[in-house]
């Protein structure tokens with residue numbers, strides 16, 4: 001029977017506390033968006049004014065041929081401007097991409113009690129968390145999204161604790177993507193005129209998370225957000241999205257006829273993956289690479305899945321602008337800190353654009 005949400009508390013408990021998620025709420029028969037999900041006007045997303053970012057995906061297979069230098073340029077240019085680009089021939093098998101979307105839909109298609117076992121605090125492993133929105137306790141308006149997050153430690157631990165519905169494909173996705181992430185990161189660091197040894201790179205991408213996001217259908221998409229404005233905290237994010245669309249990125253500067261502050265949609269391209277720069281890479285590069293603000297809209301008739309891999313430094317890693325870059329720039333735009341401090345700050349605040357980076361600003 002459809003629960004009647006008489007007050008805000010019972011709705012919050014049903015969705016967040018009991019782990020029914022937004023999907024459970026929608027499945028209970030909802031004709032309009034509850035007040036807790038209504039965004040203030042300035043955060044709502046106007047689908048009609050969106051401009052598509054229709055750049056072709058960068059063909060990574062060309063790194064092995066005569067066009068190597070041009071591809072390196074394209075990657076660096078994209079990281080310096082929008083901070084987002086798409087790649088093809090990335091080494092992640094295209095069939096695996098299809099299986100991943102199926103796995104995500106299968107996982108979220110289960111009854112709530114099967115998913116709720118992975119809630120924070122009750123999950124059989126601290127590396128697996130099922131939840132909804134971002135930090136529900138801190139948010140003025142909740143995000144229209146459920147997720148499962150899988151932090152990688154070892155293959156054995158993943159095979160034991162990650163959900164049956166997704167563990168094999170998620171591990172394969174991680175294994176194949178990481179090779180590509182390393183390659184792209186080495187290119188970007190190289191373009192800064194810096195070489196880092198393998199152990200330093202290992203530390204910078206020492207923490208890896210595979211998330212599966214599920215955005216249920218929404219009766220009033222114009223009032224809600226799937227994910228609010230934010231930037232990612234780590235080094236590079238790899239993102240697989242399905243064919244629904246709705247990922248928007250804010251332009252940091254005037255480019256290709258777009259004005260600073262315009263929101264561009266990253267359109268779904270079959271077989272491609274989206275890559276974006278995270279806060280930590282912006283900091284390491286002393287601001288040259290852009291960790292862009294992005295957000296996700298909701299849709300009325302079809303649910304959407306996306307599957308990001310976040311590559312993030314080890315919590316104990318000391319982070320700051322690379323000394324060679326600071327020397328050349330003549331100024332350090334960010335301070336040094338231990339990554340765990342950054343991470344704790346990131347997860348203790350609601351999404352608020354690029355405010356996460358203030359933690360690292362030099363005062």
Ligand SMILES: O=C(O)CCC(=O)C(=O)O
Pocket residue numbers: 211213227232239241246247294295296305306308
């Ligand atoms: O669903 C998407 O397309 C993006 C999700 C996202 O930005 C995130 O999980 O950090």
Ligand SMILES: [Fe+2]
Pocket residue numbers: 230231232294
């Ligand atoms: Fe993101």
